[in-house]
Amino acid sequence: MIITISRETGSGGHTVGRLLAERLGYDFYDKEIVASVASKMGIDEKLILENGENMSDQDYIDMKSGFVPYYRKAQVPYEEIKEAQDKVIKSIAEKGNCVIVGRGADYILRERDDVFHVFIHADMEHRVKRVQRHEGVTDQEERVRKELMQKDRSRATYYRYFTQKEWGKVENYTLSLDSGIFTKTQCMELIVQAIKMKEKNKEA
Amino acid sequence: MIITISRETGSGGHTVGRLLAERLGYDFYDKEIVASVASKMGIDEKLILENGENMSDQDYIDMKSGFVPYYRKAQVPYEEIKEAQDKVIKSIAEKGNCVIVGRGADYILRERDDVFHVFIHADMEHRVKRVQRHEGVTDQEERVRKELMQKDRSRATYYRYFTQKEWGKVENYTLSLDSGIFTKTQCMELIVQAIKMKEKNKEA
Incomplete structure (x- = not known):
């Protein structure tokens, strides 16, 4: 079984994925994919990290129109990154x-x-707190909130560009969970239960 | 605990809700709300059933603009229905x-x-089959598919009008499940597990 975890930044989706891989004895891939794509393409990891699931509104317009005025910076090679990334994931x-x-x-x-698609999300308050904890700060709430909103937006834009679908719509996922309500371990346990059910149904 | 179940038509969400109410010994409300709103307003149940969670694109435009040309039929009293319905639900x-x-x-x-929000969805193929079974037909697949797509659209339009939010976005729900993958009983069991976890976290 291949489990994909889509997640909002600050929702703890990475941790849920790691716990899940540990429990099931599965391989775990997150930043490893970025490193692999970067080495395949011979370009900086940072470029992949930033442009392999995010796209600014301006870049979206540039990509759709196919025209980038000379006074804007050289365009990110989204299509090439996407192609290499798809190969690595497949x-x-x-x-x-x-x-x-x-x-x-x-x-x-x-x-x-043989896939199982999970989405982990949480309300803004929980996400801000989680990022603050991660960064080791107790203030700068407004800055963190803005960055999270920007991240949501650029991730949805990237998803829309390459899939013509809306990011974060329930229909794309087998199971979605609000990690503001459940602990990460509970999320993992619910996913494990659900996977067992899917496997049981397939055997039947 | 109050459990709300949002669902795509043909996803079996009604049945999941009924099973859940039975298991937990909770009261169950679906069409009962429609009847109650109709009797409160002294108007036909059918009008409530059709316009208490659905809105056509044309009605959306009429409502937003506040102007309905004389050659279109008398407008549905969406606001009044909504108000009565909100009261009943509260x-x-x-x-x-x-x-x-x-x-x-x-x-x-x-x-x-003290609420727990669930969304039940399924892919079009499963939904068409469920509606066919419900209607006792084995053909007319194309007609059923079109009706389901129209239903999705009018439900999203209604939701957008009254909430300024997108219907079927993961962020609005504590738990979302694909009932094309799980049986209705399995959906119910996963929801029960998740509710128990939420209650345990609240006690802690």
Whole structure:
């Protein structure tokens, strides 16, 4: 079984994925994909990290129109990054049993039926607190909130550009959970239960 | 605990809700709300059923512009229906422990923290089959598909008009499930597990 985890930044989706991989004894992929794509393309990891699941509104317009005025910076090679990333994700999936976080893996692997798509989200208050804790700050709430909203927007824009679908719509996922209500371990446990049910149904 | 179930037509959300109410010994409300609103307003149940969670694109434009040309039929009293419906749903919630299906109850009760919001969805293929079975037909697939797509659209339009939010976005729900993957009993079991977790966290 291949489990994809899509997540809002600050929702703890990465941790839920790691716990899930540990519990099931599956391979776990998150930043590993970025490193692999970067080495394949011979470009900086940072470029992949920033442009492999996010796209600014301006870049969206540039990409759609196919025209970038000279006074804007050289365009990010979105299409090339996407192509390399898709290849990496598909070859990971070929190896079987794994958990893949982010990178639009849900859409890339949509044709397979040995996949299980999860979305982890939380309300803004929980997400801000989680990011503050992660950064080791107790203030700057407004800055964190703005960055999270920007991240949501650029992730939805990227998803829309490459899939013509809306990011974060329930219909794209087998199971969605609000990690502001459940602990990360509880999220993991609910996912494990649901996966067992899906496997049982397939056998029947 | 008050459980709201939002669902796509043909996803089996009604049945999941009923099973859930039975298991937990909770009151169950679906069409009962329609009847109650109709009797309160002294108008036909059918009018409430059709316009208490659905809105056509044309009606949306009419409502937003506040102007309806004379050659279009008398406008549906959406605002009045909504107001009566909100009251009925809020008074049901006051009584406690219950399962409420549809009618935008998730949004109406959003301020309470003793609520648990579920969304049940399924892919078009499963939904068409479920509706065919329900109607006792084996053909007319194309007609059923079109009706379902129209229903999705009018439900999203209604939700957008009254909540300024997108219907079927993960962020509005504590838990979302694909009932094309799980049986209705499994959906119910996963929801029960998740509710127990939420209650445990509240006690802690």
